[in-house]
Amino acid sequence: MSGKFDVIVAGGGPTGSTAACILAGKGFKVALIDKAEFPRKKLCGGLITYKTTQVLEKVFGCDVDCLRSRGIINFESPEYSINYRDHNIRDAQSSIPFRFVDRVDFDYFLLQKAANAGAHIFTGEEIVQCNYMDAEVKTKSNRIYKGEYLIGADGVNSTIRRFLPYDKRKWQADMASTIEIIFDAADYPREVLKPELYIGHLRAGYIWVFPAAGKVVTGIGALNRATVNFKKIFMDFLRSQGIADPESLPMKGYPLPYGNYMENPCFGRTFLAGDAAGIVEPLFGEGIFYALQSGRYAAEAIAKGLSENRNPEKFYLERLEKYVFPELRYSNRLRWTLFYSQPLLKHMSFKMAFKSMPRLLADMVHGVRSYKFLLKKEWD
Numbered sequence: 001m002s003g004k005f006d007v008i009v010a011g012g013g014p015t016g017s018t019a020a021c022i023l024a025g026k027g028f029k030v031a032l033i034d035k036a037e038f039p040r041k042k043l044c045g046g047l048i049t050y051k052t053t054q055v056l057e058k059v060f061g062c063d064v065d066c067l068r069s070r071g072i073i074n075f076e077s078p079e080y081s082i083n084y085r086d087h088n089i090r091d092a093q094s095s096i097p098f099r100f101v102d103r104v105d106f107d108y109f110l111l112q113k114a115a116n117a118g119a120h121i122f123t124g125e126e127i128v129q130c131n132y133m134d135a136e137v138k139t140k141s142n143r144i145y146k147g148e149y150l151i152g153a154d155g156v157n158s159t160i161r162r163f164l165p166y167d168k169r170k171w172q173a174d175m176a177s178t179i180e181i182i183f184d185a186a187d188y189p190r191e192v193l194k195p196e197l198y199i200g201h202l203r204a205g206y207i208w209v210f211p212a213a214g215k216v217v218t219g220i221g222a223l224n225r226a227t228v229n230f231k232k233i234f235m236d237f238l239r240s241q242g243i244a245d246p247e248s249l250p251m252k253g254y255p256l257p258y259g260n261y262m263e264n265p266c267f268g269r270t271f272l273a274g275d276a277a278g279i280v281e282p283l284f285g286e287g288i289f290y291a292l293q294s295g296r297y298a299a300e301a302i303a304k305g306l307s308e309n310r311n312p313e314k315f316y317l318e319r320l321e322k323y324v325f326p327e328l329r330y331s332n333r334l335r336w337t338l339f340y341s342q343p344l345l346k347h348m349s350f351k352m353a354f355k356s357m358p359r360l361l362a363d364m365v366h367g368v369r370s371y372k373f374l375l376k377k378e379w380d
């Protein structure tokens with residue numbers, strides 16, 4: 001027996017570190033368990049929005065200046081570009097810069113914050129079994145960790161989720177696949193100084209070209225059920241960018257939840273959060289903010305439940321329903337409006353959306369405005 005804790009957090013990505021940092025900071029005995037040794041890699045474009053920096057400041061006490069001075073934010077651009085195939089729809093300016101992080105440094109930084117707050121960190125420990133009603137997990141090394149509650153923050157391929165009675169067909173129906181290729185900036189055929197999105201190559205998905213310190217991050221993400229030949233589409237795109245032999249480059253793929261968030265991610269004493277619960281924005285695939293925010297809500301609900309000796313499920317669901325799910329629902333509607341209209345209107349549908357109100361749309365992505373009719377958005 002490796003220990004009895006108030007809360008077990010499975011996974012030390014942004015979701016898990018946020019949850020562990022909050023709970024340990026409130027004096028609870030927390031075990032955060034991750035199969036990887038940190039710093040570890042995570043496939044990601046690394047784009048963070050204004051709402052992300054707000055929650056980072058709130059939970060970890062590190063604002064944009066602090067993140068910049070520690071090298072966590074490594075690139076910023078207020079400009080962005082939207083393209084429909086080879087039509088440039090809009091080179092626009094956002095009132096708030098888009099910021100970029102390298103997930104190796106970002107995730108390690110957050111994990112260290114959780115450790116400094118007092119969480120017990122167990123890395124190199126792979127969870128292989130879970131008893132969700134008892135908040136108990138077993139690791140590959142045969143250790144058992146038991147808590148009052150368990151937070152499943154172990155990402156899109158969650159082991160914890162495998163032991164839960166969730167709707168697997170619904171989950172599979174909205175899964176996406178991604179591929180990323182990262183270039184040294186000097187090897188990319190042109191300078192990339194702003195995030196660029198390329199739409200129209202896929203029925204449901206897009207290609208991105210993102211800047212980073214000394215690098216260019218290119219990737220493609222597409223809903224599995226609406227996509228054929230997605231690797232070939234990406235290779236053709238890179239060739240059109242001037243990359244001679246993209247097939248020969250090192251590339252990595254990873255799944256992405258893309259509209260399959262669980263409306264109720266609570267199972268007995270086990271709550272899922274972040275990618276494990278599919279809590280990712282379904283148009284652009286923004287997941288870091290939703291990882292932080294759902295990890296925060298799960299942790300704060302459990303802290304309240306433990307302190308008041310009440311079931312925390314209600315507290316977690318209330319905040320997801322009030323602040324997070326409406327954004328996911330409306331972004332899902334927007335994506336189908338845009339993606340269904342593209343065979344008919346070609347680039348005109350995107351032109352109408354992005355040309356007329358580029359600042360408002362950037363504000364929507366940053367979380368200042370809502371995906372619901374671009375209304376002002378208040379986060380708690």
Ligand SMILES: Cc1cc2nc3c(=O)[nH]c(=O)nc-3n(C[C@H](O)[C@H](O)[C@H](O)COP(=O)(O)OP(=O)(O)OC[C@H]3O[C@@H](n4cnc5c(N)ncnc54)[C@H](O)[C@@H]3O)c2cc1C
Binds near residue numbers: 036125180255
């Ligand atoms: C190609 C790609 C590009 C993306 N780009 C962006 C972007 O630019 N901006 C953005 O906001 N989002 C982006 N996302 C989404 C974002 O990466 C995720 O939403 C985010 O990482 C979710 O965080 P998480 O903590 O829930 O999961 P993860 O970051 O996946 O962390 C899960 C952790 O759990 C651990 N784990 C897994 N299984 C076990 C186990 N059995 N036992 C113990 N530990 C385990 C893993 O080692 C890992 O450390 C992108 C995703 C992809 C695939």
